[in-house]
Amino acid sequence: MxxxxxxxxxxxxxxxxxxxxxxxxxxxxxxxxxxxxTLWGPEAETESAIRLGWVEAAEVSAPLVEQIAALRAELQAEGVNHIVLCGMGGSSLAPEVITATAGVELTVLDSTDPDQVRAAVSDRLATTAIVVSSKSGSTLETDSQRRIFEAEFTAAGIDAKARIIIVTDPGSPLDGFARESGYRKVFNADPNVGGRYSGLTAFGLVPSGLAGADIAALLDSAEEAGEMLRDxxxxxxxxxxxxxxxxxxxxxxxxxxxxxxxxxxxxxxxxxxxxxxxxxxxxxxxxxxxxxxxxxxxxxxxxxxxxxxxxxxxxxxxxxxxxxxxxxxxxxxxxxxxxxxxxxxxxxGISPFDQPDVEAAKSAARGLLDATPAPTPALFTDGAIEVRTANHDAEWLAGAGTVEQAITALLGTLAADGYLSVQVYLDRLANAPLADVRNDLAAVSNRPVTFGWGPRFLHSTGQFHKGGPAVGVFLQVTGAAQQDLAIPERPFSFGELISAQAAGDATVLADHGRPVLRLHLTDVATGVAQLKTVVATLAGQHSDA
Structure with missing residues (x-):
């Protein structure tokens, strides 16, 4: 109960x-x-009318349980026991928490970092199936991940079509393409559920169930909660x-x-x-x-x-x-x-179902991919870290000559009601210890600090950064991949894609008048260690003050 x-x-x-x-x-x-x-006012009514399917998701999704279990049994009988999820935002975060809580393995690939993508496609490919999840059916990151896996399956002599499972809205570009291509299975989700509310639909259930989580119990719990919540x-x-x-x-x-x-x-x-x-x-x-x-x-x-x-x-x-x-x-x-x-x-007094500012960073990234401008010269280099800013007029950074001074200058722009957003465009699995800087920066700044891995945060907190209260300051960390990775049948690589995503988002934030400090690690391992040392030093100075 x-x-x-x-x-x-x-x-x-x-x-x-x-x-x-x-x-x-x-x-x-x-x-x-x-x-x-009508609960959110007349301006929100049109969008709300097509976004409330989640209130009955537990009941509507129940028939999926048997279908997912049958597919899991088929895959296991073929020796396929490793599931990789290619998805972003709502398509990846719910399965990640469901499987982690259940204690079952699911590889979540929600990155365009070349090193992280390479690690995913190199891991147990012979016994791997992928779930490609995209509500719109046109998510650039997810499409790129599908392309590299399909190419790697084929190169290894594996029937790629038998290893690719699709989750998307009915009628999306991916829905039609997947069916024409003959992929293993296509699951259609309820189109009247937005991505971030989709955890109890096919987007959350298919990868979680294929990985071995008890999705029937999950739905039962949600349905019981729904009975309480309607009172x-x-x-x-x-x-x-x-x-x-x-x-x-x-x-x-x-x-x-x-x-x-x-x-x-x-x-x-x-x-x-x-x-x-x-x-x-x-x-x-x-x-x-x-x-x-x-x-x-x-x-x-x-x-x-x-x-x-x-x-x-x-x-x-x-x-x-x-x-x-x-x-x-x-x-x-x-x-x-x-x-x-x-x-x-x-x-x-807002609509909880739209995301009017998410597209801005995507458009900026696409523009950079099309134009391929030369990299912005660094203001200075300190060890393995190049320092830049996206702001055209960055008086706040004047006089800084070290990474420590640059971070101190950025923190100096924080308002009394502000927050710091740390945005790291690196392999989040290999560089997970870098997240430890969050607590130290919160101590130094005396303000709330968020920590997001790019580009996945662009599908979540990215909306708040542009559309919420304009009190954020931004620390962006990028790095040189050990080796770039081509995207099959695309004119750009994963390295170029993640660079454009970082630069595009920084530009949009700066255009909103927000301070943006960009740190590029010329050697990721050395740069991560250097950055952690700098932040720890600042925290030590703060505690001694």
Missing amino acids: TSLAFAATGAAKEAGETQLLTLVADQVASRLFAKDA DDVDNVGLRLAAALGGTNPLRNKIVIVEDGSGIVGFADWAEQLIAESTGKLGTGVLPVVADTNSPEVVSGAADVLVVRLVAGDSDVELGENEVSIAGDLGAQMMVWEFATAVAGRLL
Whole structure:
């Protein structure tokens, strides 16, 4: 039996007391499950009308369980026991948390970094099948990943068509192409579900089920949670979480999400995309910050921070001031957070289902791929790190001659209500320890810090960076791949693609008037070590001050 538990203190508790009666009186919960597209106002109604299928995803997706199990059995009988997911954003983050929590292996390829792509196509190819997931059917990164795998299968004497499984919306370019090409299996997802709400549809279930996760139990949990969430009641956990996320006054718009014993692996990364892309628009929104129990933001006491702890059902975690705790298993939590994010959109006065600023970085990247301009000269080089900025007038960087001075200068541009976004366009598996700089930078800056691997964050927090409150400052890290990798039948390589994505996003951020510091590692291993040392030094200086 699914159980959910919620507790709140301070501003979050007050928000519940002030918002819940109105949400209940307006019958927001029952109207949402009735797919009432008017909940977010007339301007959002057209989009909302085609984006509410997720409220019944658990029931609609149930027939997939048997189909996925049958395909898994077929593949295993053929000796195929390694699943690789080629997908971005909502197509990859849900399967990643589902399989990690279940303790089953799924290789998630959500990168265009040549080293990470090469590592994926070189790993157990003879026993590998790939799931290519793209809602639109035209995602550039996913198409490029499919191309390299298909070429490598063929070169190894493997029937590529028998090893490629497609998940896409019906009628998409990929849907038609996959069926004409004779790929192993095509799963169509509900087109009335947006990518970030698609975890309980074919996008989350197909790769997870093929990898061995118990997706039937996941759906059962989600369905039970849905029965609870549809009640117009002040005890509705989804309404209470929504009030905490979008109803504090003044708005605490930095939501620090902390894993604190829930047993759900990587849930905050999935919630980060859901919240940031849903709420960050029209100059408003709430910024999710993935943190741990020892992160500076948890104890900062900042007026714009709300801490949300993911806890076990029997937890006796003592909450600090302005904190929330929520307990429930994965299927229930996914439903609760989708519901709460949608309702928070109503409280914030925005549509939670569009993403008006995501296309800007994609367009800029495509423009750079077409034009192939010469690289911008470095302002200076310090060790294995070249220093640049995307800002035409970067007075804030004047006088800096070292990486340490450049980072200090960037942090000096932070407003009292600002945040730092660290964006790393490297192989995220090989360079995972670099994420340790997040806590140190949060300590040095005394402000919330997000850490995203590029280009995958472009499909999640990238919307908030351009559409949310204009208070972010940006530290971008790129690197020279050990060896570039061609994309079959494309005029550009993976190295050129990820470089264009990084440069394009930096340009768009700078055009929005935001400070952007770009660090390029001429040797990745040496540069990562150097950057970690620089940040650790800054943290040490801060603690001594």
